[in-house]
Amino acid sequence: MAIKEFNNKVAIVSGAGQGIGFEIAKQLAAQGACVVLNDIDPNLATEASQKISSEGSTCIAVAGDTSEPDIIQKMIATAVETFSKLDIVVANAGITLFGDFLTYPGVLVDHYYLLPLLPGTRHIKIWQLMA
Numbered sequence: 001m002a003i004k005e006f007n008n009k010v011a012i013v014s015g016a017g018q019g020i021g022f023e024i025a026k027q028l029a030a031q032g033a034c035v036v037l038n039d040i041d042p043n044l045a046t047e048a049s050q051k052i053s054s055e056g057s058t059c060i061a062v063a064g065d066t067s068e069p070d071i072i073q074k075m076i077a078t079a080v081e082t083f084s085k086l087d088i089v090v091a092n093a094g095i096t097l098f099g100d101f102l103t104y105p106g107v108l109v110d111h112y113y114l115l116p117l118l119p120g121t122r123h124i125k126i127w128q129l130m131a
């Protein structure tokens with residue numbers, strides 16, 4: 001039997017209701033990790049975590065905006081209370097912005113850089129999981 005790469009690991013993936021984050025959460029779970037899946041959209045978060053759980057993996061949803069410190073605390077508390085530890089954080093939640101560099105509104109740039117912050121945890125790079 002093949003050894004799963006993330007057996008006994010506990011991971012948080014933010015912005016994982018769809019897209020890249022969902023695929024990261026799914027792959028981590030398929031490789032044995034217990035996943036706390038976040039999305040700002042509660043329906044997306046619930047549906048995504050149910051999809052992953054239905055494939056025999058362990059995944060629970062914590063909905064909320066990851067630019068809010070309370071939500072970050074809640075995700076970490078959920079991981080530690082449910083699975084007794086936290087090994088991996090994938091700060092994927094974000095928005096893709098397009099615009100002209102010289103006229104770009106500063107407030108959007110501030111928001112863009114705020115989102116990926118999940119303080120006090122160990123981050124891994126997305127490319128490590130997708131390679």
Ligand SMILES: NC(=O)c1ccc[n+]([C@@H]2O[C@H](COP(=O)([O-])OP(=O)(O)OC[C@H]3O[C@@H](n4cnc5c(N)ncnc54)[C@H](O)[C@@H]3O)[C@@H](O)[C@H]2O)c1
Nearest residue numbers: 015017018019020021039040065066067092093094095096
């Ligand atoms: N797709 C690309 O080509 C591309 C390129 C460069 C960077 N990125 C970055 O990769 C990440 C994922 O991209 P994607 O294409 O999968 O995006 P996506 O829009 O498909 O998915 C992003 C998810 O994050 C959620 N989200 C947004 N803001 C949130 C918040 N504050 N808190 C919690 N959840 C939030 C959304 O509801 C959505 O479900 C983003 O950070 C994006 O900026 C994507």
